Every structure is written in C-alpha cells, then in structure tokens.
Amino acid sequence: xxxxxxxxxxxxxxxxxxAPLDLYIYENKNGTVxxxxxxxxxxxxxxxxxxxxxxxxxxxxxxAHKSCRSCHAVKKVNTACNFCHNR
Ligand code: HEC
Ligand code: HEC
Ligand code: HEC
Numbered sequence: 001x002x003x004x005x006x007x008x009x010x011x012x013x014x015x016x017x018x019a020p021l022d023l024y025i026y027e028n029k030n031g032t033v034x035x036x037x038x039x040x041x042x043x044x045x046x047x048x049x050x051x052x053x054x055x056x057x058x059x060x061x062x063x064a065h066k067s068c069r070s071c072h073a074v075k076k077v078n079t080a081c082n083f084c085h086n087r
Contacts, residue, residue, distance in 0.1 A: 017054055026059060031087030033064070044071075 022038040046053040049067055057063065064084075072079050 017056055024059075026064075028061075028085075030081070031085030033084045034086070035068075 020037045020041065022036070024035040024037055026033040026035065040049075048071065050057060068084065069079055071077075072083075077083070
C-alpha cells in the first residue's frame, strides 16, 4: 500500500494531466472566449482536439484558429469572430 501511494505521487506531477473543467474561459485582446469542454467532449472523440487522449493542449491563437475554427467551418457552425469572442 505504501509503495502504491509513492508510485501515484510520482506519476501525477510527471503527467501533469488534471481532469478537464466543464468550461474553459480564455480572456484575450480580441474578446473573451468560453469553451464548453463538457459539450464538445460528449459530441467528439478526444483525439479530434488532443493529439492523444492524454496529451495536454497549450491554448494559443494558432491552435484555437486551426482546431476550433477549422472544425466549425467543416461542421458548418458559425465561424464569425463574435461567435467565439464576446466583446
Ligand atoms: C473540441 C476539442 C476537445 C475535445 C473533443 C476534447 N478536449 Fe479535452 N481539452 C480541450 C481544450 C481546448 C482543453 C483546455 C486546454 C487548456 O487551455 O488548458 C482541454 C483540456 C482537457 C484536460 C485538462 C488537461 C490539463 O492538464 O489541464 C483533460 C484531462 C482533457 N481535456 C481530456 C479530454 C478527454 C478525455 C476527451 C475525450 C473524452 C477530451 N478532452 C475531448 C479540447 C478538447
Ligand atoms: C471537432 C469539431 C469542433 C472543435 C474542434 C471545436 N468545436 Fe466548437 N462546436 C462544434 C460544433 C459542431 C458546435 C455546435 C454544437 C451545437 O450546435 O450545439 C460547436 C459549438 C461551439 C460554441 C457554441 C455552443 C457552446 O457549446 O458554447 C462555441 C462557443 C464553441 N463551439 C467554441 C469552440 C472553441 C473555443 C473551440 C476550441 C477550443 C471549439 N469550439 C472547438 C464543433 C467543434
Ligand atoms: C471557433 C472559435 C473562434 C473563432 C470563430 C475566432 N476565434 Fe480568435 N481566438 C479563439 C480562441 C479560443 C483564442 C484564445 C487563444 C488564447 O487564449 O491563447 C483566440 C485568440 C484570438 C486572438 C489573440 C488575442 C490575444 O490576446 O493574443 C486574436 C487577435 C483573435 N483570436 C482574432 C480573431 C478574429 C479576427 C476572428 C474572426 C476572423 C476570430 N478570432 C475568430 C477562438 C476563436
């Protein structure tokens, strides 16, 4: 039991992979973006966005506009700036 706790304690900081939040809020110069992780992860496979199921995403403007906006274009969701950016 002691051994197991030590192993877990080592694994968590190494992977750094926390549980997802239901909502991610990105404040940025172009207007705050609210991303509903809960809805999106019910509708799509994890690997549509994560390189692998357990790989963390570093959100950047490039990632957002390639991943988020491209999928919205393919799925014919509104791609207007203010669909995502609230300003
Ligand atoms: C539509 C895109 C998308 C889908 C589908 C998706 N995710 Fe995510 N996920 C994200 C984004 C964006 C973040 C937030 C990244 C950030 O800003 O920290 C995130 C964050 C996470 C995190 C938190 C990581 C951390 O260390 O902070 C976990 C865990 C996670 N997702 C797991 C999953 C799993 C498991 C699935 C499939 C059931 C899934 N995601 C589906 C886009 C997605
Ligand atoms: C794999 C495809 C896909 C990806 C990637 C994706 N979306 Fe979406 N998103 C959708 C679809 C489809 C809808 C429409 C769902 C509906 O009509 O209920 C949607 C709806 C939304 C909505 C409005 C509804 C809601 O749940 O809030 C927002 C805002 C949004 N997406 C933001 C984002 C952001 C920000 C990202 C990137 C972090 C992202 N999306 C990534 C497919 C995607
Ligand atoms: C599908 C959702 C979505 C759409 C549509 C979208 N964006 Fe974004 N955009 C994001 C997200 C998410 C970020 C946040 C990235 C971050 O926080 O690092 C972002 C970041 C940005 C930034 C960087 C701001 C900063 O502080 O560095 C600019 C500029 C920007 N977007 C402009 C636009 C413009 C202009 C349009 C319309 C042509 C647009 N975006 C459409 C999701 C979207």
